[in-house]
Every structure is written in structure tokens, then in C-alpha cells.
Amino acid sequence: SQLDAQTVAHALSGQIGTPLAAVDESAVKAALVQFPLIETYTVEAQPPHDLVVRIVERTPVGFIQYPSGYALVDAAGVQLSMSSTPPSGYPALTVSDTSSAAFRALGAVIRALPAQLRSIVTAGSAQTADDVTLTIGGTGTRIVWGSA
Template identity: 45%
Template sequence: MKRPQGYDRREVPATPPAPARHEPEARDERRQDAAPAGRIGTVTEPIPVIRDTPTAPPGETPAARPSRADRTAETSPYSRLPTNREIDKALRAARRERKRLERGEVRRFTKRSRRRRIAWLAAAAVVAGLVLSVALVAYSPLLALKHIQVTGTSRLDATTIEKKLSDQLGTPLPLLDQAGISSDLAAFPLIRSYTVESHPPDSIVIRVVERQPVGVIQQGAAYTLVDAAKVPISSSEKRPDGYPLIAASGAAADVDADSGFAAAASVLSALPDDVRAQVDTIAAKTKDDVSFTLRGTGATVVWGSAEDSSLKAADLGALLKSAPGSSRYDVSSPHSVTTG
């Protein structure tokens, strides 16, 4: 009896179900299933696919290690976006850093100017400190005026002047009233000029220059002693002894330099003391016709103008010694003097 085809085919023992396989394995199985039914061949077992699974270290289960997908998610820059607060904080930190860098650059490029400014400020502070110290000391009661001394007086009484200035006592030296001192000293006509010297801490010295009388002018029945500026010094009904009588017109030199009085006063100031003591009367109508008479002998001296007065005075002194009995001495031309 003929057996059916495939009857004597060996039966392959059943195998346990294989684990899930990838798509290529499934295609291989379908390809085997699609083989001809009457064909007897060797059944090939599928090759298992081994996954690249990291081995866990001893004592650690594979489930405890993060998977590759988890590690990829952790290292990705887009795994976690910053919040608005974190962005604001980062921006503020960046701005602070930029400002710090800018300040450093500014300080580096302005180092020289800052040193120069610091030097000027230090010098100004020193000067201000000195000024403040001087001001505090100067205006303190320690420098209040307590003593007044007047020097240079001969006709004037120094004590009288000091009493006149007593209203300045108690005032700090830098705050003395100079206008008040000038007004007080103006009450003394004999004072021609003065200077005020401060002697800290509490004294001043006033040096007075008195007016020097040069002659006497007659005003009616009175005789007034005047100086070269025609300032009255004293007045009396009797002519003062030792001073010449000035018979000249015009004002002093500070008012009219071409007046007769200015020329006569200039000649008297140029004469030596011994010659001036012999002058009795001096007259001058203009600045070019000065003449005077000598006391005792009555001799006349023709002087001319006030120019070259020092040279004319020397010539007159020599003539008085060489020709003491002459009645006329002409020194109007100092290089050609005559007597008569």
C-alpha cells in the first residue's frame, strides 16, 4: 500500500516558545512556513538577538541604573528651560559684571587725572585749614588790643594821642578801625603822616611824623607858623623867633606848583640849617624871582628860580665865608655868581 507523501517525515520535538523577536526573525519564520509542503529538510533554529545592555556592578540590580533614554534626557540642553525669575537673576548678574568691568576700565584710564585731582584737593585742604586756623586765632579775644604806644613826637604830647585812641581798646588787632584811627589823628594838625604797627598779641605802635615848620606868614595882626604845605601849625600875636617871614603869594606846591609860596618853601627846604637860621624875610611873586634878606647884616640874596637849589646853596655858603661884608649876593646863575 502506497504511503502518502510526507508520511515518513520526522517529527521535530516541540520547543518552548521563543521570546519575542524582532521583525527580521518573524520574516524568516514566515519564509520557512512558506516552503513547499512536500520538501523535507533540516529545521534551523533562529539566531537570538543580544541587546547591548550594560552589566550592573556587583550588588546593584539593572533596574537601579538609569536607562540610556533617561541619561540622554538629563544631558540635553532642552531637557529643562529656565524660569523668568532665573533669567532676571542672570541678567542682573550680567549687568553687575558689566558695570564692574566698566568701572575698572574708567579707573585705569583716569588714574593720572585722579592723582592730580587728589593732589589739588589735598593742597586746597591744607590752605583752607591754615586760613581757618589763622582766622580763629586772629579773631579770638586773645588778640584784643590792650596797649597803645605813640612814638616820633616832639611838639605833640604822646599821652594825649594815646588817650584819643583809647576807643580802640578791646578790639582784636585784625578788626581795628583804621578809618577811626585816621579820624582821631586828624585832630592833631602837627601830624604829617603816621604808620600803625601791630605787635601781637595785644599791642600796637603808632609812629608819627610831625610837620616841620619852614616859616611864618602874617595874617592881619597874627603870625601863623606853617610848614612846606602851608598847613598852620600854631598861631600867635608875636612873631616866633628863629623862623623867616614868608612874603609870597599863592598856595602850596600840592595845589599850585608855580606859585611864589611853593618856590619860597622849596628854597627854604634846600638851605643848610646854619644858612636858613640867618634868613629874615623871603619874598617871591612868581616861581622865578625868589629873594631873601639875611638877619643881622640886612644883605640881600638874589636866588631866582627854585631850580638847582642845592648847587645855589653851596655857592651861597662859600660866598658868605669869602665875602662876609657884602650887601648883595647873586646866585641866580650858579655857574656865575656875583657879590656887591
Template identity: 60%
Template sequence: MRRPSAIPSPAPPVEPERQARGQLFDGARRRTAGFGIDASAAPETDAGAAVPEDANTTAPIPLDRAASAVPSPPRERAEQPDPGSSQEDVPLTARDLWQATRARRRALRTEIRRFTQRSRRRRIGWVVGIALALLVVGGSVGAAYSPLFAVETVTVEGTSALKAADVQKALSGQVGRPLALVDSSAVKAALVAFPLIETYRLEAHPPHDLVVRIVERTPIGVLQADDGRFIVVDAAGVVLSTSEARPAGYALIDVVGGTGSKAFAAVGTALRSLPAELRGQVDGATASTPDDIALKLSGGAQVVWGSAEQSALKTRSLQALMKANPSAATYDVSSPGVGIVG
């Protein structure tokens, strides 16, 4: 019979921490083997001795136990306070609030100034323009009403029967007054004294001239009054002059109803349509109604005029008939399109 071999003595127990350290070292050696790094040199242990290469022969330690065996970082380091959090916890003072409010107001004023700069420029332009316009208008008005533009001369235009000197003398009261202050009522009152003036117009010619343009009334004939005097009238029946003897060059008007009748108005329209040369050849005009106007020429010829309608056309027809038949005794132009000579 064989002698039984001796039973090997059990390996000394390995501390858990040393087992975990050996396990970690063994894994590191395996990982670095492929890169040519010599990891055989074992790190020193706490006692200064190297870990033997066959340390992996010991029983493996579960990973959860090995992980739990690795010392964790100290908790104090993870729980260190954030330096920024301590600044947020600092309470605000009244000075901080005042500075923040002031900065906000300054920024707001800057924005308002930036956005309102254009409108402020536009407003300034309008103000300057209006001020200049008011200055120009005010200066012009002030100069117009000042003695710088006072009336020094009165010029009368359009007179033939009237004397311009008489009209200027009647308007002498306006001399020395500013052109803008000429009294139109006073001018009218002065010109009413001249019956020959039908219409007038005032014109201011700066700096010192006042021009009066006059349209005289056109005398169309004379009327014989009950006392035997002769009255020169115009187409409206306005009395222009009176004389004892019959004035030459005016037709003697004989109508029914006087100057206020329709017959007189028709005669006045017919006579006024005649040119001055032809009117001077008319010796008399009669009418009982507005439709039976008859004229008598100085040579003795009679003119049948009819109504006052189309007087201008009848005048041209009469001139043509008189030129073609100067010695005719009768000219009928009552129908202007058809002239009849008798």
C-alpha cells in the same frame, strides 16, 4: 622508445588567507636573517600545524591582494567618541553663568585696585595736606581775631613838637580791640586833630602792642594875617599854629598870591631844602614869581636864590660861600655851579 614519465599530480589549492600569511612570514624571515635570529620555526596555523619552509614555492600573491587580505582593525574602535567632546556638549546652567560673572567682576576689581592704588595714595596726601593747611590758617585767623591778641599799649614814635601822651590819649579807644580789628578810619579821624602830623603809619606788634610812627610837618615860616596875627605854616601852606606875636626862629614870608600861588610853593621848596640850623638864620623870604626868590639872613646879608630848581645843590653852594666869606653882604646862588659873593 622511452616510456613517458608520469604526470605529477597538481598541488592542492592553498587558501588565500594562508597564502598571504606564508608570504608575510617569508618576508619576516628574510629581514631577520641578517641579525642572527632564527626564524625557521614557523608559527602555528589556525589548525596548529607549522607552515612548511617551501611554502614560498606557491604562486606569489599580488601585494594589493595581500594587503587587502590583512584584516583591518575593527571600525568600532576608530569611531569611539572623544571623552572631551561629551563634556563640551553639556549645557551651561544659570549657576555656572553667575559664577563666571562673579569671577570676572572679582578679577576686574583686583586690576582696578592695583592700578589705582598709587593715585589713591596721592589723593590722600593732597587731602591731608590741604586739611592741615586749612587747620593752621583757620587757627591763626581765629587766634588773631580773638582777645588773645588785643591791644593793651599804644606806642607813639617820631614826635618832637607834639606830645606823645596827647596822641596816645586820642587813640585810647583802640585799647582792648584785637590787633586785626583796629579801626584805621577811627585812628585817622583822631590824628586829623593834630595839624603837625603830616603822615603816620600803624604797626601791629603781637601780642598786645600798637605802634604809631608819625612824621611831623616842617614849619618853614610865618605869614602875617590882615588882623596882625602871625600864622606858622609848612611848605604846603598848612596852618600849624597862630599867635599874636611873631614866633622866633621862623622867616617872615611875603609872596604875591598867598599860600595857594606858585610863588609860595617855590619859596616853600627853597626853605625846606635848607638844614634846620641854616633855616633858623633866615629872617625873611620874598617872591613875586616862582623864579625870583630872595632870602634875607638875620645878619642882614641878602641871598639871590632864583627858582626852586636844584635847591639841594644851591643849599650846599650857599653853605660853602658863607663859610668862605662870612662877612659878605650878598650871596648869589641862582646858578649853583657858579657862586657869586658881593
């Protein structure tokens, strides 16, 4: 839903016309790694001539403010996009390091929230994996969640 299907198809166009048995899966991988929104993918040959690529997109959990702008990130800390303004509809995340246990816990909590509740979370923070805190918009209510 976030990736442009035509752009992905264009990246894979080098495989068009290749017999299924000769499809180069390393070339498919090389074409798809350029898309940070792709979390996982599978390649399935459907004889006589179809190659199906199924893509699972990364789910943004919030944004982190840096001196250079705002980075939209997923629960694994992968930067999905960078912008000069905060992305709307996502909470501001405050963590020291996206590779830390604190960030993994914060990402897991936000990703596990029901969509209706996730939509009203305006901020999230964690100093350790055991002190995840969420802020609810409008009222500014802070929820000390604890660990994931």
C-alpha cells in the same frame, strides 16, 4: 618833638583793648586828623597785642602875618599855629597865596637849606616860582635865589 605824646595817645585811647584784627583804621585816622602838625603817619600791628603808630611831623618853614595874627606854616602852606606875636626862630614869609607855585618854591628852598643857614634867614619872599629871595638877619643881606 612838637606834638605832645600823651595828647596823641589820649586821642587814640578808643583803640585800647581792641584786638589787633579789629582795630578801626578809619577811627585812627579820625583821631589823628585833628592834629595839624601831623604830616604823615603809619599804623603797624605787632602781634600779639601792640599797635605802633609812627608819626612824621610837619616842619615849619616860616610865618605869615595876617590882620588876625601870625600863622606858622609848613612848606605845603598848612597853618600849624596862630599867635599874636611873631614866632621866634622862623623867617617872615611874603607871598600872595600859600597855594601858589611861588609859595611852593619858597617853601622848598627854605626846607632844603642846611639847618645852620636856615637859622639865620629872617625873611623870604617870592612873587613867582622863579624869584625866591631870602634875607639874612644881622646884615640884612638879600639873596636872590631864583627857582627852587
